[in-house]
Amino acid sequence: MAERLISADSHVNMDHARVKEHLAPAHHAAYDAAVDTFQQQMLATMGAGRANAESMKQNAHAAFSRPGYGDAVERLRDMDTDGVEAEVVYSEVSGFRYLYMLEDRDSALAATQAFNDGMVDWATADPSRLIVSCQVPVHDVELAVGEVERVAAAGCKSLQLPVFPAELGVPDYYDERYEPLFGLIQETGLPICCHIGLNTALDDLARRDPTPQKGVMVPMTGLSTAEAFGMFILGGVFERFPDLKVVYVEPGLGWVAWYVEIVDDMVKRQGYVFDRISDLPSAYFHRNVHLTFIEEHTALDKLRYILGVENLLWSTDYPHPVTSWPDSRDLIEKQFEGIPADERTLMLSGNAARVWNL
Numbered sequence: 001m002a003e004r005l006i007s008a009d010s011h012v013n014m015d016h017a018r019v020k021e022h023l024a025p026a027h028h029a030a031y032d033a034a035v036d037t038f039q040q041q042m043l044a045t046m047g048a049g050r051a052n053a054e055s056m057k058q059n060a061h062a063a064f065s066r067p068g069y070g071d072a073v074e075r076l077r078d079m080d081t082d083g084v085e086a087e088v089v090y091s092e093v094s095g096f097r098y099l100y101m102l103e104d105r106d107s108a109l110a111a112t113q114a115f116n117d118g119m120v121d122w123a124t125a126d127p128s129r130l131i132v133s134c135q136v137p138v139h140d141v142e143l144a145v146g147e148v149e150r151v152a153a154a155g156c157k158s159l160q161l162p163v164f165p166a167e168l169g170v171p172d173y174y175d176e177r178y179e180p181l182f183g184l185i186q187e188t189g190l191p192i193c194c195h196i197g198l199n200t201a202l203d204d205l206a207r208r209d210p211t212p213q214k215g216v217m218v219p220m221t222g223l224s225t226a227e228a229f230g231m232f233i234l235g236g237v238f239e240r241f242p243d244l245k246v247v248y249v250e251p252g253l254g255w256v257a258w259y260v261e262i263v264d265d266m267v268k269r270q271g272y273v274f275d276r277i278s279d280l281p282s283a284y285f286h287r288n289v290h291l292t293f294i295e296e297h298t299a300l301d302k303l304r305y306i307l308g309v310e311n312l313l314w315s316t317d318y319p320h321p322v323t324s325w326p327d328s329r330d331l332i333e334k335q336f337e338g339i340p341a342d343e344r345t346l347m348l349s350g351n352a353a354r355v356w357n358l
Contacts, residue, residue, distance in 0.1 A: 002083055004345075005328065006352040009195075009249045009292040009315035010087040012132075013070040014118055019095075022121065023114035030107040038098035063319030063326075072125035079129065082328045084316060085349070086129045088158055088356060090195050090249065091119060096162050097198075100139035100169075109143055116151055131356055133158040133193050136181075138165050144181050152188045157356050159185065163194040163228050163248075167201065174235025174276065182241045191245040191290075191355050199224050222252040226259050229289065234263070236276025238284040245355055247290045247313065253299035257306040260285055286311060290355055294322055297335055304343070312347045313355070 016035055020028055067074035079087060095115040102108040116134040123130035134151040136144050136159050148159065166172055173182075185192060202217050202224065209216040225248055232238060232246060263281040266272040277284065286308045292315045293299070304312065314332075317323045324331045336344050352358065 003329075003332075004349040005082075005084045005314070005332075006349045006358070007084050007087040007316040007318070008247065008290075008313035008352050008355075009294075010089050010318040011069075011092050011320065012072075012075070012089050012119075012122060014091040014093055014115075014122065015070075016093070018122075019111070019115050019118045021114075022117040023111060027102075027107045027110045027114075030102050030104055031111050034098045034101035034111075037101050059321040061319055061321050061323050061325075063323055064321075066319060069319050072122050072130060076126055076129060078318070078325065082316065082318075082324075082326045084328065086131060086352075086358065087316070087318070088131045088133060088193070088352070089119075089123070090133050090160060090193070091115075091135065094162075094195075094198070095135045096137040096139075096168065099135075099137045105140070105143070108137070108140070109146075112137055112143065112147055113150070116147065116156075120151070120154060120156065127155070131157050131358070133160040133195075135160045138162060138178070138181070139168060139170055141177055141181050145184055148181065148184055148188065148190075152190060157190060157358070158193055159190050160193045160195060163196060163225070164199060164201065167199070172231045172235065173237055174231055178237075179240075182237065182244060186241045186243045189243075189245075189357060191247050193247045193249055194225075194228060195249040196222055196225055196251050219252075222250065223255055225251040225256075229256075229259065229285070230263075232288070233281050233284045234274045234277065238288045239277045242287070244288055245290065246288055247292065247355060249292045249315075250294075250317070251291055253291060253293050253296045253307060253312070254303060256291060257299070257303040260306055290351065294324055295331060295335055300335060300339065300347075304339075304347075309343045309346055310351055313352050314348045 020031065023031060066078060068078035099108055099112050102111055119132040119134060123132045134156045136147055138144055138161060162168060171177060199221050202220055205220060206214050206217045238244060260282050267274065267280060290311050290313055291307065292313045294315055294317050316325050316328055318325045332348065
């Protein structure tokens with residue numbers, strides 16, 4: 001029997017036309033205006049967003065032009081080619097980056113629902129294999145709570161929240177405004193997925209970066225996830241909501257081992273006071289945080305026990321430049337050489353099955 005593979009990070013091209021198929025025409029103008037405002041902001045800054053988009057085009061993988069990027073039936077065929085049983089799928093478009101720009105609350109609600117309905121509709125080709133992440137805008141917590149209730153009742157297994165709410169002009173996640181949202185998500189048992197990929201706080205660095213493909217800035221995107229870790233862990237979110245599951249998608253692994261050790265050292269040896277938590281920071285990391293990876297040989301070989309074997313989630317990252325498709329099984333054999341079978345099973349499928357309640 002073939003080894004079970006579940007990708008914790010894959011992508012679909014959920015374009016605006018598909019979203020608008022699920023949106024009443026009365027809201028189309030407001031939706032288009034918000035999209036245009038967001039796109040103009042990205043172009044005007046010449047920053048991290050533009051660098052991220054250009055990198056995807058310049059370094060495109062062959063999978064990027066395959067029908068499976070947008071067609072669910074073709075995606076299932078590509079998964080079969082790669083020997084992947086199921087994928088957790090994220091939209092290429094981050095809806096919460098522009099949905100909050102819809103000034104009319106009814107339009108914002110309708111557009112949010114349309115976005116997620118588009119995702120769910122795409123997965124109907126086989127919802128047991130295509131696990132779509134429904135996006136939850138956080139500019140309006142009451143709206144967010146209602147949307148989580150709605151998609152959870154419809155059978156959604158994955159929620160996506162912004163990595164950095166401050167980017168969108170709202171408080172960080174330790175703020176009490178999120179209490180109703182996190183309480184509900186904890187009750188549903190669904191994971192919160194925070195996909196790394198764009199951090200507009202790096203816009204200035206992108207402008208100063210002298211390299212043609214913004215190679216100084218790009219690694220900083222993953223490293224900046226330390227801020228997100230800190231707001232959840234040191235800000236006491238996991239203290240108050242001990243059963244939350246948060247998945248950071250594409251943060252990198254190696255540097256995180258240093259982070260896990262240094263925040264404990266700050267308490268034990270350096271005298272830092274984190275008065276919102278009652279245990280060492282690493283305890284919350286190992287209980288509540290999960291990380292996806294594609295190929296990180298050194299981190300798996302040398303650092304997996306610091307990170308936690310049960311905290312690591314393998315992925316293909318289809319169809320992005322670093323995707324393992326269509327050679328995932330061959331690459332797995334090389335990457336997991338010498339790793340015990342029980343640990344291998346957890347990282348390739350067991351942890352994902354537990355986190356997403358598959």
